[in-house]
Amino acid sequence: MAHIDKQLFLSESAVREDGNSRYLRDQLCRIDCFIQRELARMRSIDNDGQTVNGVVLNDADADVLADRTLQRARPSAVSDEKLARIESRMTAGLAPLHQTGALPPLELLVLEFGLSLFERDVLMLLLAPEIEGKYRRLFAYLQDDLTRTTVSFDLIFRLLCRDFEETLTARHSFGKKSPLVRYGLVELERFGDEAYLPFLERSVGVDDAVVDLVLNQYELDNRIRPVADWVDIDQIDAPLTLFSVNTAKNLENVGHAYESHIKGAGNGEQRRGLTCCLIGPSPSVTEAAAAVCRTICVPLLTIDMAVTSGLKQRIDDTLMRAVRDARIFGAALLIRNLDVLFEGRPTWEASYHLSLVNRRLSDFKGMSFWGVKEPLPALQGLPDSLLEVRITAPGFETLKAIWKRELDAASIVSDTISVDELAGRYRFIPSQISTVVGQAKSICIVENGKDEHVDRWMIIESANRLGRRKMGDLACQVNPVFEWSDIILPDDRFAQLLELVDQVHFRQKIIGEWGFHKIFSRGEGLSALFSGPSGTGKTMAAEIVANRLEMDLYKVNLPGIVSKYIGETEKNLERLFQEADQSHGILFFDEADALFGKRTEIKDSHDRYANIEIDYLLQRIEAFDGLVILSTNVRGHLDEAFTRRLRFCIEFPLPGEAQRKRIWQKVFPAQTPVAEDVDFDFLAKQFKFSGGNIKNVALASAFLAARNEGQVTMTYIILAIRREYQKMGKLCTKSDFGRYFSLVPQEGVS
Template sequence: MSREGPDVTSPLAAVLDGLAALERRIRAAVADRRNGDPNPDDPFRGLYLSDEVIEALLDEPRMPFAAATGGTRLGALARAARLTPLDEELLLVALAPDVDGRFEQFYGYLNDDVTKRRATVSLALRLCGVAEASASGRARLDAAAPLVRCCLLTVDQPDRPLLSRTLRVPDRVAAHLLGDDRPDPALTEVLARPDLTGMPTPPGADRLARAAAAGADLIYLREQPGASGLATGLAGLALLDRPVLGVDAVRLTAAAERAELARALVREAILTGAGLVLGPIGTDGPGPWLDALAEVPAVVLFGATGWDPSWSRRSALLLDAAPMAAGQRAALWRAALDKRPAVAADAAAATAHFVLDPVQVRRAADAAALDALSDGGTIGAAHLRRGARSQNAAGLERLARRVQPSVAWPDLVLPPAVLGQLREFAARARHRHLVLDEWRMRPGGGRGRGITGLFAGDSGTGKTMSAEVIAAELGLDLYTVNLATVVDKYVGETEKNLERIFAEAAGVNGVLLFDEADAIFGKRSEVRDAHDRYANIESAYLLQRMETFDGLAILATNLRANLDEAFTRRLDTVVDFPTPDEELRRTLWDRCLGGLLPRDADVDLGFLASAFELSGGHIRSAVVTAAYRAADGNRAVTMADVVAAVAREYRKLGRLCLEREFGPYLTLAR
């Protein structure tokens, strides 16, 4: 092995050079210390501080302490926290070791204990010219005093006598006074920093700004669908030309050290003069940390639920966070896509029926740009819609099955009148912002903005597939409600389950499908026993909840007569799916057999359509059975396969295989 030194160009050489330079600086520092030490041969060096050492330290030239701490910041902090002159002096006494290392030794000398390198309460009071027994002086360091209440000073070791407790200034306070404006690292996980560059001023932000300027220190924003309390609060306080901190209240409440984080928020707001915007607030309220924010000059809370006065000892100003108008949403999309190199679609038109708040629009634009990378980079309408769908919360998927639509209008085989009704339903969903918001066609009474429809017809007539086509047309996901997660034998539990579904669906851009809806939306009946009474309560609840629903819902049923008539009045569209006639059945047979499945020449579509009165679902099932028979024989599908599959469907339906229907193929059926 070569014993030559490392290559001078290698990374190791650079590290060794740096260590050598550090060693030279340490040697120089040791030499300076020994040259200035009045008793360099003292064998107890480090165990105590002599008078000569302290004199040498005092004579050592250093930057003036006042220049290092920044007088203007200290004065601004004193005004923000309402500190007295004595408070300022106490803060400086506690701060000194964090600014000038000599003060550790000074305090160790004055405490007569080299291990106590911070000021004690006793030492701090004496340095400020206050007697240790002064009640007014000691009161400046208790929990209710501004220094401690505003988290600018910590009195450690609470189990010791007051005078021997040590004072410590949090690192963030010292950094601020020395000119560092970075937020406390402890707040990284709870701070919300949405990019709102170029965002139009949300509705209600100007009113919030006027209220805050007039002295309202606690404001609650109730979010309407499509609105962002976070964006409204940030924009409103920004109009006052003051710093603003957005806080994720969910993460704050879930944090193990939430009390410490609340104190850090108070400290950060006082240091920077910032207002706080916290949310979303759930039905359980903000938690006990809200009262800890009383020292913050302006606190804005937001949530979808109403304000409960018991949440705080202070009175709150109640305002609404309203959704943006269509023109503002279009401007927001343009701002979000402004720096994207290739946008081949009108984002506002492609996503007009999506309920997105300003923060979600920003994230949806980013998601659309990432999605477009795999298709060449050009952002189209499909990318924009997928980006918008990516903002859906996952809560609804725990209560309903998500179906990503894979069919379109050409896949439906229905009479023209039914297709027209389905297109009308999709148009209602696409233009409801224009009709209900801009034209003000929504009636009063607390009714929601939802679009609901009833699809009624026999099994297999295309109800579920039509719901999937509508979802695909709108660029939305389809959520099929699982009745097992809804119906409960215990009184009141079914209503609670439905409320969870409706609440989750209101915040999701999707189509909610209640298949076999008559199981839930049944008729009310005369009350003969307790079961009838509670069944009627369940139906009455659903009647009320459907009126306040803000999403898109489709009820599918095979038994329309079993639905309560009061539901039909609350539905926007009722579509009856008839059993297909012979012409439609022929189209269905041809469409289900498709172009990829090998088909023998003896397959007679005309006979199949005229002889067998089946719905589209049963035709599809028969074709799949025939395809498996053909695959097992490694051949094309023959008429024998299809007829045998139809016979299977007849047996499932409890129907007889008669000669007048099967004709010459009856032997194949048997």
């Protein structure tokens, strides 16, 4: 089967333009002959010149309309002779082009979609007004209506059919299963206000994309341009440099399977094209499909169903146009994010959407890819021969080589940049690494005025920007501001936090180089539990860890996750982790006992599904390839089976007297005017506050001091402590306030 060479077609080729121009000129001459023949017929039965006026119907007109023999009067012999000469010339000119495959676009449409000669003439008739304006006036004259410049079915049959039998047969070319309609080459519903008219009086149009193609002005159809694009496969590396060894081997096997499939089709076997389901993140899926296409030497067209599902345009219409373009150019088709048609939908609706995809691909003989994040559910209608390849990132050593190659290509040399750190920290595919390096140079221009001296911070910031996700109502990004020096903890707890950071830093060395990946059957991620009373520094510790690791921190919005409807919580969690998988950030579940509470005895269906949510979340955290931090005020509220699976469980106790003194001394910024009468020893000994309470008191006392344009004195601190006691529901007693009790207002004092 001949196809259009996309690169040649889109290039500027004078030879191609001249050849197509001659072809179109001959085709227009044929249309002229059809029109001349019809004019001769009309005039042969219109002796008084009154029938073609569109206003008056006289007796002679009625007689002509009633007499079938008069309506099919003898056509012009001159037009027939001219038509025969043109067709003979065209046949001779097309013969050598059939051998080379360099046919005009319209002829390629005829071959690819199996159009009849009548259907080819229909397309040319509809194209004529797009090429020369005179045809609009002629069509209006032929249809006895000067306001009607479009082509009606009646006009098509009068011009292209010689008798009644041909007309009846020709009507089949406009059925739903006909090539013209099935592949959207013509538009039957283009003129919506004609739906009430009889069939013959309705207008028919040609699709804009067909017009552009035939006139050598091809662009993606405006109706699919927001969701479709061509992939430059020449920029794609070999599979072994893009993915893990196992993934690369599987992709190469897919290429071999397609080549065998093509050989079978070349031997005359009628078979559907090959379909491969690629499982992984969307960027990886695109590169995997492009790598296969580069191997088998075919172009790649992609459509994104995640965008399509949000448009008013029908999904079926998008698929039709994408498959049509892929067939015209002999391209492979990648349907990205196909799973959005299935997830969160009833089985019947998901199966219906799958049937739409299958119907459009049923006679597609090329290579098609389905891009999904997770394996497809067991739905009715899945192809029996569906291939599946799970996309996994390349190994540590390969990633190091890619980072080094991209940094060298960008002439970035810095002692602060370690390819070992970058390869271990980010599981990017090569195109993403290239994007990170390019963006880092842009950051350098903003910071330094030129793209020289790119340092480690710029690379890390660029990588974080690429991975940064929009979590919607599921999580919000937290900007970490705290450092190690800001937190006061017992030495052992402080050491545990350092160990947590080290495990993230050296994870790739241990798992990759030292072979520990063999014992991580459920995943390579980290999980940690921070437990302790409110205000003891759990959230601060999460920010410190994120700051130290230079990673984005996403605080999970539990009200947006937990749903009262059965099954909705799991769906929200899946969405959360799918986004987090691409973010290379840290997930922080604050007050996690709302999700990870103890499993209950099953008394009704809601108890059973609540336990399912816990089990699902345990599995998802273990499969997550990043760091998950959970916090709870009471560790005992969490399910024991859950805490056993966590790598770290760090207890945050209420601070002792010595620690409280350090907190009091550090809580006031250096710029704050603190009076000498502030007794930190007394405050640490008398008030058994958490760090959060102390921060509240310090802030409130600063506002009191600012209002009175003075320093932060002991008086203001005592007044702020009184307010904190009121919030906590405690009485201000003399035993607590001691010698400063007189500073406490007497209302509410015991």
